[in-house]
Amino acid sequence: ELLRTLALSMSFQSSEAVVWASRLVIFSILYALQGYVPIVPFLVSKGEVGIILSTQGWASVAALIPAGFAIDKYGAKGVLQLGVLMSLLSLGLMATSSGFATQLLARVVLGAATSVIFNSAMALIMEHFTEPKRSEHLGLAVGLGSLGNLAGPPCMGALFDAASAEGLPEPQFWAVLPPLLLFVIIY
Numbered sequence: 001e002l003l004r005t006l007a008l009s010m011s012f013q014s015s016e017a018v019v020w021a022s023r024l025v026i027f028s029i030l031y032a033l034q035g036y037v038p039i040v041p042f043l044v045s046k047g048e049v050g051i052i053l054s055t056q057g058w059a060s061v062a063a064l065i066p067a068g069f070a071i072d073k074y075g076a077k078g079v080l081q082l083g084v085l086m087s088l089l090s091l092g093l094m095a096t097s098s099g100f101a102t103q104l105l106a107r108v109v110l111g112a113a114t115s116v117i118f119n120s121a122m123a124l125i126m127e128h129f130t131e132p133k134r135s136e137h138l139g140l141a142v143g144l145g146s147l148g149n150l151a152g153p154p155c156m157g158a159l160f161d162a163a164s165a166e167g168l169p170e171p172q173f174w175a176v177l178p179p180l181l182l183f184v185i186i187y
Contacts, residue, residue, distance in 0.1 A: 015128045022121035023141045025084060025186055027148040029117045032091060032179035033110060035152025039160040039175050043098040052100075052107050059111030067116045076123035083116035084187045091183065095176040118145075152179075 033056070041049050070079045086109055093106035125137045156175040163171035 018124050018128045019137050019141070021080075021186065022125050022137075023144045024182065025080065025117050025121050026141050026145040028179050028182040028186065029083075029087060029110075029114050030145045030148035031152035031155075031182075032087070032176070033114055033152070034149045035156030035175070035179065036094065036107070036110075038153050038157035039172055040103070042160065042164070043103055043172060044100045048100050048104075052104050055104060056107045056111035056114075059108040060115045063112035063115040064119070067119045070116075071120055071123050076120045076127060079116060080120035080124065081187070083113045083120055084183055086110075086113035086116060087183045088180070088187060091176050091180040095173040095180060096170065098170065098172060 037053065040052055044052060067079065067083075070082075090106045090110035090113060093102050093109070097103070121141060122138060125141060126134060129137055155178065159177070160171050160175035163174035168174060
């Protein structure tokens with residue numbers, strides 16, 4: 001049943017699909033966003049860690065207003081799909097290269113994608129529901145996002161450690177794989 005709901009999620013055939021898609025993308029983006037923190041010190045120098053982590057925040061702030069305008073002009077569904085595509089690009093870059101420039105670019109794109117996804121997912125819920133259901137669904141989506149914030153760091157850190165211990169090349173690939181797969185399912 002869940003797979004069928006997920007398969008329909010991006011087509012938004014029902015209000016239930018809107019809710020599940022919104023919850024899943026918010027969980028996924030926050031899982032990836034916070035999950036990256038424990039692995040970045042192993043990918044770049046100590047001085048570069050702060051630059052990479054702070055640029056994500058600046059990119060997120062810079063994308064907030066354009067994301068809102070895009071939602072108004074093109075609709076929340078199309079903007080959400082753009083955000084998911086941006087996330088796929090970002091996670092693909094993170095997974096395949098440990099160089100500073102690539103990691104920085106990936107983090108900037110992920111920061112912008114965070115604003116695009118969060119705003120468009122909230123807009124979709126608001127478009128499909130009226131009070132009191134709207135508040136309930138918004139609260140659950142944000143709550144699931146908080147779960148992504150909590151689950152991302154230990155899960156991605158453990159996968160990175162396991163891949164490193166096994167001597168696998170590009171251990172960040174294995175750490176980034178779960179949120180990458182979630183975004184592939186969503187897209």
